[in-house]
Amino acid sequence: MFTVMGITGQVGGAVARALLADGHSVRGIVRDPARAAHWQDRGVELAIADSSDSAALESAFRDTEGVFVMIPADFAPAPGFPLVHEILASLRRALAAARPPRAVYLSSVGAQHPTGLGLITQLHMLEQALGALPIPNAFIRAAWFLENYQWDIPSARDRGELASYLHPLDRAFPMVATEDIGRLAATILQQEWTGNRYPEIEGPRRYSALDAAAALSELLGRPVRPVAVPRETWPALFEAQGTPPDRTAPRIEMLDGFNSGWIDFDPNAAEHLQGRHTQEEVFGALLDKGSP
Numbered sequence: 001m002f003t004v005m006g007i008t009g010q011v012g013g014a015v016a017r018a019l020l021a022d023g024h025s026v027r028g029i030v031r032d033p034a035r036a037a038h039w040q041d042r043g044v045e046l047a048i049a050d051s052s053d054s055a056a057l058e059s060a061f062r063d064t065e066g067v068f069v070m071i072p073a074d075f076a077p078a079p080g081f082p083l084v085h086e087i088l089a090s091l092r093r094a095l096a097a098a099r100p101p102r103a104v105y106l107s108s109v110g111a112q113h114p115t116g117l118g119l120i121t122q123l124h125m126l127e128q129a130l131g132a133l134p135i136p137n138a139f140i141r142a143a144w145f146l147e148n149y150q151w152d153i154p155s156a157r158d159r160g161e162l163a164s165y166l167h168p169l170d171r172a173f174p175m176v177a178t179e180d181i182g183r184l185a186a187t188i189l190q191q192e193w194t195g196n197r198y199p200e201i202e203g204p205r206r207y208s209a210l211d212a213a214a215a216l217s218e219l220l221g222r223p224v225r226p227v228a229v230p231r232e233t234w235p236a237l238f239e240a241q242g243t244p245p246d247r248t249a250p251r252i253e254m255l256d257g258f259n260s261g262w263i264d265f266d267p268n269a270a271e272h273l274q275g276r277h278t279q280e281e282v283f284g285a286l287l288d289k290g291s292p
Helices: 010-021 033-041 054-061 082-098 118-130 146-151 153-159 178-189 209-220 231-240 249-260 279-289
Strands: 002-005 026-030 045-048 066-069 103-108 137-142 161-164 200-202 225-228 272-274
Touching: 002 010, 010 026, 010 178, 026 033, 026 054, 033 045, 045 054, 054 082, 066 082, 066 178, 082 118, 103 118, 103 178, 118 137, 118 249, 137 178, 146 153, 146 279, 153 161, 153 209, 153 279, 161 209, 178 200, 209 225, 209 279, 231 249
Parallel strands: 002 026, 002 066, 026 045, 066 103, 103 137, 137 200, 161 225, 200 272
Antiparallel strands: none
């Protein structure tokens, strides 16, 4: 039995699928069991717990061979990341009490840095807060999700444009399919080790906005051109998307970190792996299931 947080999301769902494929039992942590009915149909045991409820988390983490842990994505955190501090304190209490044999966490490329990360600061905080637990820990530093392009498919399909915040358009950035992250997490959960590990994962190769536009052009059967979104327009655009004016800075700092090359993998990493799913495969799957 392995416990998986975020089972109704992309990465947590990929972890669960990989564990089930390997013949293991899975306990999925959910807030709303109605959203996870299809997992029950596949034999998954559901545990109802909020990420800030340490008692419920402790119960879900007990009597398992290992746990997969992730914190909810927050693209507009309050200054100082108070919610993340609360969640990490809850997770730390639950894991310290349950003492599972091992824990695997979703972290991020660049999380080795203490500053200049923007939104990824939340994952640096996760590594710092939970890396001190007296259990074997593995923090998967994953590249930019290829699935993030799902939000760009409508404009590519309807207007033939791909708006890119990653600059310059011909620079290749580390990206990875969430299915590859899930497979790696499931594999590590079935291993034994001591201390902390920081495995990194990216795709078979790096991709640029030009690559993404070319792939979408082929799949959609129409020309798609990448368009660099001017940096000076970012705050207003993010506010128009619903981000409060005082909360746009972390997202901008993260993008600046990628574009400057600051947010990248650790050159001294002991474990650096490559997934097998290509950009074309991920985009094809997004189109098959329908995009926003």
